[in-house]
Amino acid sequence: MNLHAILSILVFSPLLGIAVLALMPKDQEKSIKLVGFLATLPALLISLAAYAHYLAGKHLSDFSVSVEWIHFRGMNVEAPYFAVNYELALSGFQLLLVVLTAVVATLASIAARYVKKEWKGFFMLFLLLEVGMLGVFTAENLILFFIFFEVTLIPTFFLIGKWGYFEREKAAYSFLIYNGLGSAVLLIVIMILFAKTGTTNINILKDILADPSAPVSGDLKLGLLIALLVAFGVKLPIFPLHSWMLRVHVQAPVPTVMIHSGILLKIGAYGLIRFGMGLFPEQFDTLSTLIAVLGVINLLYGAFLAFIQTDFKMVLAYSSISHMGIVLIGLAAMNEAGVQGAIFQVISHGLISALLFFIVGVLYERTDTSLIGNLGGMAKGMPVAAGFLLAGAMASLGLPGMSGFVSEFMAFLGLFKEMPWLAAVGTIGIIMTAAYLLRAVLGMTFGKSHREFTGVVDLKGVEFVPVVVLMLLIVLIGVYPSVLSSPLQATLETIMPGLGG
Amino acid sequence: MSSVPASAFLALALILFCIGLYGALTKRNTVIVLISIELMLNAVNINLVTFSKYGMAPSITGQIFALFAISVAAAEAAVGLAILIALYRTKKTVNIDEMDTMKN
C-alpha cells in the first residue's frame, strides 16, 4: 500500500466525523456523542500504527508527502520559489506529539459526556480542532503550519465561548486576542522568511539559513528569533504573556481544557524547538541565558502563585505555567539532556494536566465546585477519585516512576551543566511544586470533610477509561522512558549539530 | 498687446479655489456650499485654460478638458440640487449643519 497518503488520512480523518454529524438530527444526544467519540478513533489507530511502524525499524520518511499547492505569482522567479507545497511528514518528535494528540483527543471526546447542550455543534468544532492540532504537528512548511495553527484558533474560541463556564465569553476573547497577536507575530516572521528566501519548507530553510551567504543577516535572524519567542511565548505561555491562559483554564469546558492544556499549549514548545532552535541555532545560543532566566521566572512565578490559589483550577493553571518553565529551562541548556528533558516535559505535562483537569471536571460535575475549601475531606466521599487525584499530583510534582520526574530530571541535569547557579535557583521550584500541590490536593482530599458527600458517587463506568489510560501512560514513561527517548534520538541528532553542542 | 503673465491667472485660480473650499467648509446654507464647489471647479477651469495658452507645451486639450469639466460640474450641481430638494421635503431645512441624524 502507499504510505504517502497515510498522513493526510490521519490528519483529516476527523472530517469524516464532521460529515456524519452534519447529517444527524441535533437532538440525539447519545448517538451524537458516540459518533463524536468514534470519529477520533481513526486518527488514534493510525498514529499508533505509525508508532508501530517506527518500532518495526522502518523509516518514518516513508510517510512524508509533498504535493504542488499554491504558487504565489508575480515575484519574477520560477518555481520552486514562492511556491508553497502541501507537505506533511513525521519525525520522531512529531510522531510522539501526534500520538499524544490522538490519545488526548480520544479521551477528551469521552470527557465530552459532560457537555450539556448542542452536542452536534460541539463535536463538529471539537473534531475540527483535532484536525488543526494533527496538522500543526505534521506540517512540513511554515505556511502550512500557520494555517493549521489558525485552524485550531477558531474552534477553540467557540468551544470556550459557547460551552464554557461562567465567564466564558471573556475567556474566549482573551484567548482569541492573545493568540491572535501571537499568531500575527508568527505570520510576520514566516512572511519575512518567505519573502527573503522564497521558501517556507523547514528543511530547505534550515540549509539556507545555515550558510552565511543567505540573504538573511545575523541581526535579522536574532530579531526573527525574538519574534518567534514572543509568538510561541504567548502559546506556552511565558511570563508575562500568560494571563489569558488562566481564564481559559478556569472557564473552558472539561474536554476543551484537556485538549488545551494537554496539546495546544504544547504547540508553543513545539514551535520553539522546531523553528526557534531548529532554524536559528546560533541566535538561540546567544539568547540561551535569557531563555533560562525566563524559564526560571516561569517556574517560580507559577509555583508561588499556585501556592495561594483557592480554586483548584487556578492551581492547575499556574502549575502549567510553572511546568512550561521547565521546558524553557531544558531548551536553554542547549544540550542533549536539556532538550530531551524539554521534549519529555512537553509530553508528560500533556498527559498529566489532561488527567488532572479531567478529574477536576469530574469533581465539578459531582459537587458543582472546584474550590479547595469546599472539597475538604473528599477522600471520604469518593476515595477512588481522590486516589487518582493524589497520584496525578504526585506525577505532576515529579515523583520518580512517573513521567514528570524524568523530564524534570533531564531538564535540570542539562541546565546544571551550563548554568549551575541558575539551575540551583530553579530547584526551589521543585520544592514549591511539592508545597502547592500537596497544599491543594491534601486540602481537597484529606482533613475533615466540610460537606456531606452523601449521594456523591465515586468514579464509575466509562470515567475510568481516561483516568486509567492516562495514568498507565504516565507510569509507563516514568518507568521505561525509552519509549520516548528512542524515537527522539534522530530528532535530537538533527537539532544538535546545529547547536554545535 | 500687453500680456498678463501666466502666474497671475494661476494665482487667481488658486485664490478662487481657496475661496471655494472655504465656502464649502463653512457656509450653513447648502445651496451656497454647492455653489462654492462650483467655484472650486471653475478655478480648475481657469488653470486648464491658462495652461492651454501659457503652459509648458500649449495645446488645445486643456480647453477641451475645461469644457468637459464645466458640463460635468453642471450635472453634479443639478444632482446636488435635486437631492437637496428631496431633503428639504422631508426635513424642511437647507441648513447643512442640521443634517446630522447619522453619527456616533
Add this chain to the structure above:
Amino acid sequence: MENAWLIPLFPLISFLILLLFGKRLKEASAYVGILLTLASLIYSILVLFERFSEPTYVTKFDWLTIGDFHLTAGFEVNQLNALMLFIVSLVSFLVHTYSKGYMHGDERFHVFYAYLGLFTFAMLGLVISPNLLQTYIFWELVGVGSFLLIGFYFYKEEAKAAAKKAFIMTRIGDVGLFIGMALLFWQTKSFEYSDIFAAVDAGQVSGTMITLTAILIFIGAVGKSGQFPLHTWLPDAMEGPTPVSALIHAATMVAAGVYLVASLFPLFSASHTALMTVAVIGGFTAIFAASIGLVQTDIKRVLAYSTVSQLGYMMLALGSAGYVAGVFHLMTHAFFKALLFLAAGSVIHAVHTQDIEEMGGLWKKLKLTGPLFLIGTLAISGVPLLSGFFSKDEILAAAWEGGHPVLFVLALVAAFFTAFYMFRLFFMVFTGEARGNQKHVHESPSVMTFPMIILGVLAVVAGYVNTPWFGTFLGDWLVDGNEALAAHGHHEGPVWIMILATVVSLLGIYLAWLIYGKRSVSRNWLSGSGDMLHTVLLNKYYVDEFYQLTIVAITKGISYFLRFIDTFLVEGIVKGITGFVQGLGATGSKMQSGQVQTYGAVAFIGLALLAVIYALTGGYLR
C-alpha cells in the same frame, strides 16, 4: 544473588494485588502482605549468606539514553546492601505480622497493607541500587510510602498536616541531594557509584567540588534521617499508625540517610570538611534531640526524639570516619528501636492513650510487653552485654579516635540523657500505680507479641557480631575487599571509654529511678531548676514556630507580592493597551459628528498636513 532483584519485587506484587483486589480481600489482605514479605525475607537471608562467601555482584541495563550517556538501572549486592536487605525485609516482615493484630477492624485495612507493600518495595529497591540516580528514584518513592502511611488517618487534621510536613521537609533535603547528584554527574560523567569513586580516587574532581557535592548529598540525608535542622517532621510523623512508626520512622527509612552516607563513604572520606560537617551535625542532633526527649509526655514522641538522637549518633560515627560503627549501630538500633515502638504500640493498643501521664503500673497487666520494653530500654541505654552497648561504644571510640573530643563529650552527655529519658519513660509507663482508668487492659494477641519477642532476642544478641571480645566479624566483613573503607574499619577503642560509657548510662538510669521510680526526688527537680528551660524543651526549642515565622511567612509573602504583580502589573498593562485602543476608537467615533463639513475639513487638513510636510522636507523625505 543473580536474582536479588526478586526481593523488592515480592512487596511490589503484594502492593499491586492489594491495590486491585484489596477491597474484596478485606482482612485477608494481611496474609498476602505477610507471605510475600516473608518470601523476600527468606530470599534476602539466602543472599546474605551467599554474600559471606561470594564477591560483590552487580548487574545493570540501559534505562535512559541521553545523547552519548547511557543511564543504567540494575542492582548490586555488596556487604552493606546485603545487610540492609536483611534488616529491612526482616523488620518489614515483623511489622506486617504485627499489624494484622494492631490494625484489626480498620475499614481501610487492605489499603494499609497495600501502602506497607509499596514502602517495603521502595526501601528494598533503595538498598540494592547500584547508582545514585536509581537510589534517588527509590529514595523519593520511600518518601511517598512514608507520606501515605503518615497520612493514613487522612480525616485527622493532624495526620494531614504531618504528612504534608514530612513530604515537603524531606523534599527540601532531596533537592540538595538532587543538586549534588547533578553536579557530580557532570564532574564524573556517570551516576555509577563505582565510576564516581574511581573518578574521585583518580582526582578528576576538584577538592572543593567533592566537598560541595558531598555536603549537598548530605543535606538529602539530613532530610530523610531527621537531622537538625530538618528534624521537625519526624516527631510529627508519629501521627501515623504505630507499626508504621516502627518500620519507617525507626528502623528503615530514617536510616536511609545514614545508609546513603555510608554507601557514598569513599566520596565523603575524600573531603575532610564534608566528614566534619557530617560529624558535627550528627553530634549536635544527638544531644539536641535527646534533650527534647527529656520532657516529652507522649510515649511515641519520646521514642521519636530518641530516634532522631540515635540517628545523630550514627552520623557522628560516620562523620568521625567510623564507617563500621555507623553501620553497626544502624543495625542494632533498627532492632531495639523497632522493638520499642512495637511494644509502645502494644501499650497504646492496651490503654488507648499515648500520654504517659495517664499510664503507669502496667508491668503487672502487660506481662509480655513490659519485659520486652525493658529489654529495648536497656539496649538503647547502652547497658552492657546488650546490643546497644557494643555499637554505642564503637561510636564513642570512633569519635575519640577521629579526634573530636568535643563531639565525644557531646555523645557521652547524649548517652546520659538517653538512658535518663528512656527509663523515665519506662518507669512512668510500667511502675507506680495506674493513673487514668485501666479497666479491661489486656495483653496484645500473640500475632503482635511474636514479632516483639523476635526483636527482643535480636536486641539482646545482635551486638555480638562485632565485639571487642568475641571478634569483630561484622566490621571485618563490611570493609573486606574495599581498601577505600579498610581504613575506617573497626576501632579498638581504649577500655576506659567503654567503662565511662557504662557509668554514664547507669547514672542516667539511676537518676530516672530516683525521680520516677522511687520518687525520692521531686519530678520538678529538673524543671524547677529553670522553668524557662523546661518550657523551651517542652516546645522543642521553638524550631517549628521559628520556621512558621520565617520560611513559611516569607513564602506566603512572596506569593502575595507576585499575586499583586499578576493582578496589577501584568493585567494592568493589558488593560491599559486595550483601554488605549478603545479610547482611540471612542475619540474617532466622536469626531464622526455627522457634520459633513467637518468631514471635508478633515480631508482638507489631511491634505494640508501632507503638503506642509512635503514643503518642509523640500519634497524629499529620504
Add this chain to the structure above:
Amino acid sequence: MSFETLSQFNWSVMTPEFIILGVAALLTIMDLFMPKGQDRRILGWIGIAAIAAAMVSVASLAGGAVVSILDDTFRLDSFAIAFKLLLLGGAGLVMFLAVSYEAKDGMEEYRGEFYYLFLTALLGAMFMASSGDLITLFIGLELLSVSSYILAGIRKHNLKSNESAMKYVINGGISTAITLFGMSYVYGLTGSTNLLAIAQSLSGLTDGQHVYLLGLSFLMIFVGLAFKLAAAPFHMWAPDVYQGAPTPVTAFLSVVSKTAGFVIVIRILLTVFGAATTKGPGSMPILLDMQDYIAFIAGATMIIGNVVALKQSNIKRMFAYSSIAHAGYILVALTSLSSNMFYSIWFYLLAYLFMNLGAFAVIQIVTEKNGSAKIADFAGLYRRSPGLAVVMGILLISLAGFPGTAGFIGKLNIFIGAFAGTPHYVLASIMIATTVVSYFYYFGVMTQIFFRPAANEDRFKIPASILVVLIVAVVGSVLFGVMPNIALDFMNNNLDILADFFS
C-alpha cells in the same frame, strides 16, 4: 476627424461597454413605457443578463495584445480586462441584491432607475478601467459618482437616505475639485492629457521647481481620489453614506466603487508619477519619492478603520469602517510597489468582492427582517437560521483573514510584496496589528450570532436571488482560499499586466 478614421477603429474592443450602455438605454426606455403598476424587477434581471454578457465578452478579449482606439483615450490592456472582470462581477452580484431589495420610502416608482443607474455607474467604472487619458478618466469617474449620488438618495422619502446622498454629493464635489486641481497642474507641466504622453514628457523632467509642483499635484490627486477608496483623510463620508444608502447601494459603493477607485489611482500614479523623474532621466521616479506619503495614508487608514469600527453599534456603519480598513490593506500593497503588486491588489479586491458582498447579502436579509441595522439584531441568528449564521461566520472569518479563506491568501500576497525588496516592516506590522484589532468587531458579530439568545424565534425566508449571492460568495471565499492559483494562474497566463501597462 472623418468617418473613415472613425470606421477604422477596432470598435470591437468596446463591446462590453456597448452592451452595458445599450442595455442601460434600453432599460430607461422600457421603464418609461412600462405601465405604472407593473413590477420592474424584470428590468433588474435584464440588467443582470447584460452584465453576464459583458463579462463573457471581456473574458473573450483576454490574452490579446494592447489595443488603443480614439487617439489612445480608450485602451484595452490586461490591466483593464482584469479589473473590468472584477467590476462586472461585483456589479452583477449587487444587481442580485437589488432585485430582491424591497422598495419603500418613495423609491417604489423609481425602481427602474434603481437598476439602470447601477448600469451607468458600472459603465463609468469600466471606462475608468480602460481609459488612457485624463479626460476620459475624469468622465468615467464622474459618471460613476453622479450615478451613485442618485442611488444613495433613491429612497427619496427617507431622511437618512437623502442625508447620506447630500453628504456624498458635497464630499464628492470637494474631492473632485481637488483631484481636478491636481490634474490641471499635471496638464500644465506637460501640455497633454494623454497618460503615456504625459509620462513621456515627464521622464525627462529636470527642473526642481517643476518636480516640486508635480509633487504637490501628486498629493492633491491622491488625496482627492482617496475619496473613492474611502481612505484617510477622505474616509469620513463613508459611515454616514453607507448607513443611509439602501443596502445594495452600500454594497455597490463598498466593492465596485472602491475597485474603480483603485483602478484610477493605479493608472494615474503608475503611468504619470511612475515615469516622472526627480533629477533628470534615469533618476528615482517621483512615485518612489512619494512612497512614504502613501505609506502614511495607508497606515492612518488601517488604524482609523479598524479602531473606530470597535465602537460601532450599527452593522452598516461597522462595515463602512471595515471597508475603510480593507482599503488600507490594499494601499499597503500599493505602497510596497513590488513586482507582485498587481497580483496582490487584484486578488485582494477579488476576495473582498466575494466576502463583502456576501456579508451585505446577509445584512440585507437581517435588516429588512428587523427593520433596523443594529448589530444586536443578529443575536441568536444561529438559532433562527443556522445556514445563514454559518455563511455569515465564514464570510466574517474571511474578512478577518483567517486561513482557508480568500482573505488570508490576499493578505499573504500583500505581505510578500511588503517584505520583498526594501521591506516595509513598520507598515506590515501596523497591518497585522490592526488585523488583530479587527478580530474584536468581527467576532463581536459572531458572538451575537452564535452565543446570544434570539429575541424572537421566527425564521427567515431567503429570496432566490440573494441565495445566489450567498452561494457565490461562500464558494468564492473558500475556493480561492484553498486553491488561490485558480485565480493567480489565470492572471499569470492570460494577463501580463506589467508588460503592457506602459506600452
